[in-house]
Amino acid sequence: MLHYLQNLFQALDVSSLTDAVLRVAAVFLCLTVHETCHGLAALALGIGIQHLPEGAAISLPLRQEGSSRVRAFLLGTLSGSVEPIFGILVVLVAAGVRPLMPWLLSFAAGAMLYVVVEELVPQAHSKAGTCGFVGGFLIMMVLDVALG
Numbered sequence: 001m002l003h004y005l006q007n008l009f010q011a012l013d014v015s016s017l018t019d020a021v022l023r024v025a026a027v028f029l030c031l032t033v034h035e036t037c038h039g040l041a042a043l044a045l046g047i048g049i050q051h052l053p054e055g056a057a058i059s060l061p062l063r064q065e066g067s068s069r070v071r072a073f074l075l076g077t078l079s080g081s082v083e084p085i086f087g088i089l090v091v092l093v094a095a096g097v098r099p100l101m102p103w104l105l106s107f108a109a110g111a112m113l114y115v116v117v118e119e120l121v122p123q124a125h126s127k128a129g130t131c132g133f134v135g136g137f138l139i140m141m142v143l144d145v146a147l148g
Contacts (some may be wrong), residue, residue, distance in 0.1 A: 051080050113137075 059076030063069065090097060097104070116133065 051083075053079055 044078075055076035058079045062072040062075055117142040
């Protein structure tokens with residue numbers, strides 16, 4: 001790594017740097033790449049954790065209605081398997097889909113809100129569930145607008 005940095009600095013005509021400075025730059029570069037990988041892993045972990053309740057929203061009602069554990073688990077897993085498939089598809093056609101992204105994302109958000117309001121909130125059998133949903137939605141909207 002140090003050799004590559006020396007070549008880079010020579011190409012940039014920064015020959016007055018000492019080996020100690022080059023070592024610091026090498027450590028900085030290595031740690032930056034390392035931390036970038038940590039950030040990506042944390043993002044993937046966060047997305048994975050976020051998918052647990054979504055799979056449970058499919059699996060638990062199926063289990064309550066008498067489906068076997070294996071069937072409920074497989075259907076919950078299958079419901080989440082479309083995301084990477086369509087994620088890859090969107091990456092492949094991103095340039096052509098870009099103007100439609102606000103509409104597609106709005107549709108996805110509306111579909112999720114519909115499922116939550118029509119299926120999950122009425123099962124709470126109380127005003128507290130509905131008020132919690134509306135309060136959470138308002139907080140997220142305020143944060144979205146405030147934080148941009």
